[in-house]
Amino acid sequence: MKQILAYHVDASLVGARPGQGPVVQHLSDFDLFDGLTVKLDAKAGGQASIMAARPLVGRPFFRITHHSGDTARWMALSCALDLSDLAHADRLVVSLFASAPETVSVFALLRLYSADGSWSDTSSAQIELRRQPRTHVCPISLDDLPPGALSRANRACLMILVESRDVAIDLSGLEVVAVPSDPVTPSEVILDHLRSAPDVHRVALQVVPPKPLSTHHISLGGTFFVDSDPKSAAAVLTAGPAGELTVAFPESLESSWQSIEFRFAGIADSSGLTALFRVDAQAEYDRQPQATVVVRRYLPDGTWSDSGPAATLALTAQRETGAALVDLYAMLGDARATHDFGVMLFLPRGCTALSLFDAEVFVYDRLGTA
Amino acid sequence: MNSWYFTFEFPPDFGGGLSSYMRIIADTQAHRDTGSMVIFTLTNDQSGLIATRQLARNVTLVSLKPSATTEQGSLGHWVNISRLFERSIDLLMFQMDAGLLPLPMPDYIEFADGFGIGMVTIQQKLCLNSRLADVPIIVNAHTPTYLIDRMNQLPVYQLPRYWTSRMELQALSGADLVIGPSQAILDLVGTELAKSGAAPPRTEVLHNPFPVPLRTKAQVAAVTRDHFYMASRLTHWKGVEGAIRALQRIWAAGHQIPFLIFGEDTHFTVSGGSYCSYIRSKFPAEVASGLIRFMGKQSREAICASAQTAFAQLHPSHFDNFPYSVIEALAEGTLCVAGTNGGIGEITTSGKDIFLTEVRDPDTFAATLLEVMALSEEQRASMTEQAQVTVRAACDPDRYLARKEDIVRSLARTRARSRPGQRKPRTALFPFTSPADPGCHIAARLPEVGPVLSVVVPYFNMGRFIDDTLHSIRRSSRDRLEIIIVNDGSTDAASVARLDRLHADHGLSGCDLRIITTPNRGVANARNTGVKMATAPFVTLLDADDLVAPRYYDTALRILTAYKNVSFVGAWIEDFDRKGRIRNWATWNAEPPLQLIMNQTNCQSLVYKREAYLRDGWHDPELRMFLDDWEGVIALLAGGHRGVMIPEPLFRYRIRPGSIFRSSHNLWDLNYEKITTKHEALFNRWGADVAAFMNANGPNNFYHVAGKHSALRK
Numbered sequence A: 001m002k003q004i005l006a007y008h009v010d011a012s013l014v015g016a017r018p019g020q021g022p023v024v025q026h027l028s029d030f031d032l033f034d035g036l037t038v039k040l041d042a043k044a045g046g047q048a049s050i051m052a053a054r055p056l057v058g059r060p061f062f063r064i065t066h067h068s069g070d071t072a073r074w075m076a077l078s079c080a081l082d083l084s085d086l087a088h089a090d091r092l093v094v095s096l097f098a099s100a101p102e103t104v105s106v107f108a109l110l111r112l113y114s115a116d117g118s119w120s121d122t123s124s125a126q127i128e129l130r131r132q133p134r135t136h137v138c139p140i141s142l143d144d145l146p147p148g149a150l151s152r153a154n155r156a157c158l159m160i161l162v163e164s165r166d167v168a169i170d171l172s173g174l175e176v177v178a179v180p181s182d183p184v185t186p187s188e189v190i191l192d193h194l195r196s197a198p199d200v201h202r203v204a205l206q207v208v209p210p211k212p213l214s215t216h217h218i219s220l221g222g223t224f225f226v227d228s229d230p231k232s233a234a235a236v237l238t239a240g241p242a243g244e245l246t247v248a249f250p251e252s253l254e255s256s257w258q259s260i261e262f263r264f265a266g267i268a269d270s271s272g273l274t275a276l277f278r279v280d281a282q283a284e285y286d287r288q289p290q291a292t293v294v295v296r297r298y299l300p301d302g303t304w305s306d307s308g309p310a311a312t313l314a315l316t317a318q319r320e321t322g323a324a325l326v327d328l329y330a331m332l333g334d335a336r337a338t339h340d341f342g343v344m345l346f347l348p349r350g351c352t353a354l355s356l357f358d359a360e361v362f363v364y365d366r367l368g369t370a
Numbered sequence B: 001m002n003s004w005y006f007t008f009e010f011p012p013d014f015g016g017g018l019s020s021y022m023r024i025i026a027d028t029q030a031h032r033d034t035g036s037m038v039i040f041t042l043t044n045d046q047s048g049l050i051a052t053r054q055l056a057r058n059v060t061l062v063s064l065k066p067s068a069t070t071e072q073g074s075l076g077h078w079v080n081i082s083r084l085f086e087r088s089i090d091l092l093m094f095q096m097d098a099g100l101l102p103l104p105m106p107d108y109i110e111f112a113d114g115f116g117i118g119m120v121t122i123q124q125k126l127c128l129n130s131r132l133a134d135v136p137i138i139v140n141a142h143t144p145t146y147l148i149d150r151m152n153q154l155p156v157y158q159l160p161r162y163w164t165s166r167m168e169l170q171a172l173s174g175a176d177l178v179i180g181p182s183q184a185i186l187d188l189v190g191t192e193l194a195k196s197g198a199a200p201p202r203t204e205v206l207h208n209p210f211p212v213p214l215r216t217k218a219q220v221a222a223v224t225r226d227h228f229y230m231a232s233r234l235t236h237w238k239g240v241e242g243a244i245r246a247l248q249r250i251w252a253a254g255h256q257i258p259f260l261i262f263g264e265d266t267h268f269t270v271s272g273g274s275y276c277s278y279i280r281s282k283f284p285a286e287v288a289s290g291l292i293r294f295m296g297k298q299s300r301e302a303i304c305a306s307a308q309t310a311f312a313q314l315h316p317s318h319f320d321n322f323p324y325s326v327i328e329a330l331a332e333g334t335l336c337v338a339g340t341n342g343g344i345g346e347i348t349t350s351g352k353d354i355f356l357t358e359v360r361d362p363d364t365f366a367a368t369l370l371e372v373m374a375l376s377e378e379q380r381a382s383m384t385e386q387a388q389v390t391v392r393a394a395c396d397p398d399r400y401l402a403r404k405e406d407i408v409r410s411l412a413r414t415r416a417r418s419r420p421g422q423r424k425p426r427t428a429l430f431p432f433t434s435p436a437d438p439g440c441h442i443a444a445r446l447p448e449v450g451p452v453l454s455v456v457v458p459y460f461n462m463g464r465f466i467d468d469t470l471h472s473i474r475r476s477s478r479d480r481l482e483i484i485i486v487n488d489g490s491t492d493a494a495s496v497a498r499l500d501r502l503h504a505d506h507g508l509s510g511c512d513l514r515i516i517t518t519p520n521r522g523v524a525n526a527r528n529t530g531v532k533m534a535t536a537p538f539v540t541l542l543d544a545d546d547l548v549a550p551r552y553y554d555t556a557l558r559i560l561t562a563y564k565n566v567s568f569v570g571a572w573i574e575d576f577d578r579k580g581r582i583r584n585w586a587t588w589n590a591e592p593p594l595q596l597i598m599n600q601t602n603c604q605s606l607v608y609k610r611e612a613y614l615r616d617g618w619h620d621p622e623l624r625m626f627l628d629d630w631e632g633v634i635a636l637l638a639g640g641h642r643g644v645m646i647p648e649p650l651f652r653y654r655i656r657p658g659s660i661f662r663s664s665h666n667l668w669d670l671n672y673e674k675i676t677t678k679h680e681a682l683f684n685r686w687g688a689d690v691a692a693f694m695n696a697n698g699p700n701n702f703y704h705v706a707g708k709h710s711a712l713r714k
Helices: A188-196 A328-332 B017-030 B077-097 B119-126 B145-151 B161-174 B183-195 B240-252 B275-282 B284-288 B300-307 B324-332 B362-373 B377-394 B397-416 B466-474 B493-506 B523-533 B552-562 B610-616 B628-638 B665-678 B680-685 B687-697
Strands: A002-008 A019-026 A030-033 A036-040 A047-054 A061-067 A074-081 A089-099 A104-114 A119-123 A127-129 A134-141 A153-163 A168-180 A201-204 A213-215 A217-220 A224-228 A235-239 A245-248 A258-268 A273-285 A290-298 A304-314 A320-327 A338-347 A351-365 B002-006 B036-042 B050-056 B059-064 B108-112 B137-140 B177-180 B203-205 B227-231 B259-262 B292-296 B310-315 B336-339 B355-357 B453-459 B481-488 B513-518 B538-541 B568-577 B580-585 B607-609 B643-654
Touching: A002 A074, A030 A047, A036 A047, A074 A168, A074 B077, A089 A104, A089 A127, A089 A153, A104 A134, A119 A134, A127 A134, A153 A168, A188 A351, A201 A258, A213 A217, A217 A235, A224 A235, A258 A351, A273 A290, A273 A304, A273 A328, A273 A338, A290 A320, A290 A328, A304 A320, A304 A328, A304 A338, A320 A328, A328 A338, A338 A351, B002 B017, B017 B036, B017 B050, B017 B059, B017 B324, B017 B397, B036 B077, B059 B077, B077 B119, B077 B161, B108 B119, B108 B397, B119 B137, B119 B161, B119 B643, B145 B161, B161 B183, B161 B687, B177 B183, B177 B397, B183 B203, B227 B240, B227 B300, B240 B259, B240 B275, B240 B284, B240 B362, B259 B300, B275 B284, B275 B292, B300 B310, B300 B324, B310 B324, B310 B362, B324 B336, B324 B377, B336 B362, B355 B362, B453 B466, B453 B523, B453 B552, B466 B481, B466 B493, B481 B493, B481 B523, B493 B513, B513 B523, B523 B538, B523 B610, B523 B628, B538 B552, B538 B610, B552 B568, B552 B607, B552 B643, B580 B643, B607 B610, B610 B628, B628 B665, B628 B680, B665 B680, B680 B687
Parallel strands: B002 B036, B002 B108, B036 B059, B108 B137, B137 B177, B177 B203, B227 B259, B227 B310, B259 B292, B310 B336, B336 B355, B453 B481, B453 B538, B481 B513, B568 B643
Antiparallel strands: A002 A168, A019 A047, A030 A036, A036 A074, A047 A061, A061 A168, A074 A153, A089 A134, A089 A168, A104 A119, A104 A127, A104 A153, A119 B050, A201 A351, A213 A235, A217 A224, A224 A258, A235 A245, A245 A351, A258 A338, A273 A320, A273 A351, A290 A304, A290 A338, B050 B059, B538 B607, B568 B580, B568 B607
16 A cells, blocks of 8 residues: 555644634635645635644644635545556545534545546545544545546546535545555466366467457457457557567557457356456556456347456556456346356557467356365 | 536436437437537446546546435435435536536536436526526426326325425426427426416427438338237336237237237336236236247347337337337337327327327227238338338437527527526526415515614523524624524523623624513514514524524525515525534425425524515414424415525524423424314315325324435335
């Protein structure tokens, strides 16, 4: 876990003795700390006053009192985040050291802005600040972001959104910790076992084309597929010098997706059905190289349906092994006793080439092959 | 144009007609070069309150999770959602104004009618929220859910279903524009609104959009047709039984043609089980012989494939606004048989592109089915080709959005004709669903001099709390207030002594604060005395331990001066104690019948036109300080007045263990009896509704929140 942000009201900001300082009025946005701005709804008449205070016992705090004027009913604490801090994060845990003399509802929101003017949000649930000063935790899941949002982002912003009712919040501090996904590192012993166990299904990258293949839908062995957006130029598969499979994706602003897929058929449903996705790879990219694992269900009527994202894998320019575990039971639905599905890795826009030295997906019952 | 749409169904989380409509609207906007669209929908499939993503360059999806709010438990499910949607509009507009979001202001906002999801937003606009003043709010009448419930034979007086029906009607009545996919639904909604005397809103018919791809004309081939089918959710109102009764005549004549029923099964209240099992039990022989076959929920592609050998798709609904299942079938080239009671006949012609028949008359229905069976393939092809032409012409999505935008522009032109720079409400009358008596229309203005509002504070031994109360009054954004404390013979020495210090301690002059001492005669007398002594044309009550938000009085006075048919104004309540907020309690416009059964107002702290209070709003001392404030509101309703509740918590009600309300519950039944006797004429007029409501929900001490179930379970 990595702390990526921390603001605290410290002793130097308030007087040395218990008590409260002068009240300062603000009719427009103002900085609470360097980098943390209080955003007011000034057009709707929103104003705020701020007072530094130190209780006899406990943390010093800023009392930010919102005045809602005509129709101003929100206030935000806003700060920028470093995108690189989010690259490997599964969740952000926002901790607010705060209280409110009269109850106030707040929630934390992560916003990713893209160069094309679009944005994506994910947020925590709403919580209440009450009289008792305490650490309030607002977890934000990055799973709720659309696939590829992080790779398309050029800046990120964290906001604490305060539903304001002419009330005050007493803020002592704000911290943000980025929580990475639990690493999946199966040992060689486990991998050997999975490769030979009779009740484990495996699709692996084994076939390397003798000469380059270029088409939007590439199939190797009927179980491994490479797909690229028909609006862009087709992906090109070649064999690399070390026997790796290299997939070159065209640079194209039109291209919105590109993927590799490992396909399975006739897999019996079970409550512990799990997939282990393992790649030994390196990638060329011009942005954050976070790839998303998605499960695609193939239905009897010929249609398909995607569930996910199930996991993320960080790809780097150095050759590395990465793995992800997927709860297939949760993704595949109740309708059928056996499933046809693909475990797919969606590669972010900006990933121009992927070299696969080894790649395999195992499907097994989670507790069945210990 | 830039538009914001609010829905409770969006693919892929939900199916159904509304979901189809939203998908088509979004796809159509995505292909446009100009304008933008933001779609707000609901989901449980995310961790947090809000998740936003781009569906296309110019289409944004905002997913909201109602259970991630702090108010789901206190407000009830659909009230919470309606408020969440209103809060989200406000939140986005704040972010746009603060430079946090690169989004243009909407040119219009559209709500689906179902569950009254637009009601809180529309109420905010009617309460003159300046944020919404220039944005037309449209309600699309897909079919109010309470009408569907009624057709499905569900008890519509049961809470919270009854409350969502009121919210639906209030939203329809208060919208700037109601769009109906058919004239049929607009006529039905108009009839419903007219039952309580509500003024009809502005309406326009816009048939739902549906894209029909151009197809090359296929060769007419011989086909062995072998079944009829229907494709709808299995509910009573979709008319499965009617179709079977008609088919029984066909089967009895020797035509053993199966009836395939595609669709998701649902619970049927009348039978207590699933609708499918109800049909099985009613027609066991036909089910056993395979003449009736339940196909379950299947994809449109599977149904279409099956339809290649069908005589026709049947759509025997008791009423259907503008069913997508019929439009889809017509667009795919499938012959349809539908009922005459609904909107599909507004774009089709029976015998030319569809068959329309009396689906509730088995003989007529059966005769139509025989007519269908007798068609040659050439006749069938001609009809299905014509159907595609019809749907393409009537339901073109680009023309749909363009037409809607023309209508929005005409709304804007109407608004612009009012005096520039002045934010006026849509009309000078608030659109109550049951209107005030015209004799209670009181045009009122703020006086040029003197106090604008008299705040009457009954006081009995409240020395511990009065300072907080005065402080909250002094924080009001409204100036020129006159505070009148009526000391109702306090016996506590400290409380009496406190009164002597109030002017000095709060910096109030003798004109700002008047203290009147009377012998102890109870809170009703104290309130009435204060109102009698008031000098302002508007009065408000405030108990000496309660608080008001700074914006309350100003907002209330703006409403009272804008609408001559509004006699009093209140707001949502925040219940609080020493630990902080206990909950928010939603109040609702004071109208019969529900106000006669359960108090839906902050009756202890309303803001009145003083003339209305003096005429009809006196509090009754005979009720011995219990339910007297509620009775005051009922008295106003009996006198023909109506009141508006601002849909946000601007009044704070202190919950104390020793308060009168908490210690006098034994008077509930006695005092309610007195109230109903005193206002016998009013209760008689609404007697049917009152009886049905109480039968469905129990005595009125079993429910307190309109958006939640009664605590009484039969």
